[in-house]
Amino acid sequence: MADVIENTEFVPAEGAATPASIVAALKAVAGNPPKVRASFAKGRCVRGRYVPSERVAEITRSVNFTRPGRVLARFSMGGGNPNVPDTNRLVLRGFSFRIETDGETSDILVESAPVHFARTLDQMLAFLKARIPGPDGKPDPAKVKSFSDANPETLNQAKYIAARSLPASFAGTTYWGVHSFPVINEAGKTRFIKFKIVPRIGEIVLTDEEAKEKAVDFLHHDLEDRIRNGGIEFDILALLDRPGDPTMDVTARWPGEDERETVVLGTITIVAIDSDHACDVSIFDPGTLAHGVGYPPDEIFAARLKAYRISLAKRQ
Incomplete structure (x- = not known):
C-alpha cells in the first residue's frame, strides 16, 4: 500500500538506456517510417463522453473520474508500422483516452x-x-532467441497475445493498464490500482478461417459502423491491490489478477469519429493526471513521460 502520491521522475543511471534511445530503437524495428508515432502508429481518433459510477469516490478523488467529462480517444494497432494489417493476430491493440472535466485533464x-x-x-x-x-x-532469429532465453520475462506479453484469438472489433476488446497507479480517495486513503477497460458488448474474436476473409483495415471499418449505429461503451474498472503485489515490475501480473476485486469507476461512450489531426497534433501524455491519480513508481512509466514528447517532435 502506498502512503503518499508523489509525481516524481525516475532518473536512470549514468550510461543507461534513455527515452531517446528507446524511441530510436522503436523506429528502427519498424524500418524508420517517417512522420508517424514510434509505437501504435496506425490508429483512429474518436470522441465521446465519460459518466462516473456511484462508487468512484471510494477509489479516487480525481475530478476527471468523479464528474462527467468529455473524451478524446484513439484506437490503434501496436508497433511502428502505420500499414500493419488489422488481421495480424500477434500485434497489440491500443486504446488511449483523455477525459476533460472543468479544466482538468487525465490521459490513460x-x-x-x-x-x-x-x-x-x-x-x-x-x-x-x-x-x-x-x-x-528481417531480424536475426539467433539474436532474438539468445536474448529471450536470457530474459524469459520479456516473452510474457507475446505469450499472452499468442494464446488469444484475433480481436474482431476495437469495441469488443479488453484493454489493460500495465502500470500500478497510486490513487487517493475522498476519505484520504491511498492504495494502488490497475486500470482495466472492459467492453459492454463483451469480447468479440475471429477464428483463423474468419480472419482470412477480412480486409487489412477491417477493424477501422468496423469501428466506423458501430459508431454510426449507436456508439461504443466501455466500463473503466479499477483492480484493487493486495499486500506484496509487484507494483514495480510491469512484466508481471498481480497474483490472481483475473479474479481480483474490482470497482467500476465509470463508463466511456464513444459517439463520433474525429479527424486524425485531432489526435496527431499532440500526444496522449501519461504524465497528465488530475490530482487523485499519481505516477506509477516503475522506471518504464518514468521513461514514457519523456519518450512520448520525443516521438512527437520527430513526427512533426
Whole structure:
C-alpha cells in the first residue's frame, strides 16, 4: 500500500538506456517510417463522453473520474508500422483516452495485454535492438532467441497475445493498464490500482478461417459502423491491490489478477469519429493526471513521460 502520491521522475543511471534511445530503437524495428508515432502508429481518433459510477469516490478523488467529462480517444494497432494489417493476430491493440472535466485533464493509455515486454529501460532497449531488421529486412532469429532465453520475462506479453484469438472489433476488446497507479480517495486513503477497460458488448474474436476473409483495415471499418449505429461503451474498472503485489515490475501480473476485486469507476461512450489531426497534433501524455491519480513508481512509466514528447517532435 502506498502512503503518499508523489509525481516524481525516475532518473536512470549514468550510461543507461534513455527515452531517446528507446524511441530510436522503436523506429528502427519498424524500418524508420517517417512522420508517424514510434509505437501504435496506425490508429483512429474518436470522441465521446465519460459518466462516473456511484462508487468512484471510494477509489479516487480525481475530478476527471468523479464528474462527467468529455473524451478524446484513439484506437490503434501496436508497433511502428502505420500499414500493419488489422488481421495480424500477434500485434497489440491500443486504446488511449483523455477525459476533460472543468479544466482538468487525465490521459490513460491501455493495451490488449496486461503486461509490458520489458521490466527495465535497459532491458527494453536490448529487447528492441535484438529485433532490428538486418539487410534482408528481417531480424536475426539467433539474436532474438539468445536474448529471450536470457530474459524469459520479456516473452510474457507475446505469450499472452499468442494464446488469444484475433480481436474482431476495437469495441469488443479488453484493454489493460500495465502500470500500478497510486490513487487517493475522498476519505484520504491511498492504495494502488490497475486500470482495466472492459467492453459492454463483451469480447468479440475471429477464428483463423474468419480472419482470412477480412480486409487489412477491417477493424477501422468496423469501428466506423458501430459508431454510426449507436456508439461504443466501455466500463473503466479499477483492480484493487493486495499486500506484496509487484507494483514495480510491469512484466508481471498481480497474483490472481483475473479474479481480483474490482470497482467500476465509470463508463466511456464513444459517439463520433474525429479527424486524425485531432489526435496527431499532440500526444496522449501519461504524465497528465488530475490530482487523485499519481505516477506509477516503475522506471518504464518514468521513461514514457519523456519518450512520448520525443516521438512527437520527430513526427512533426
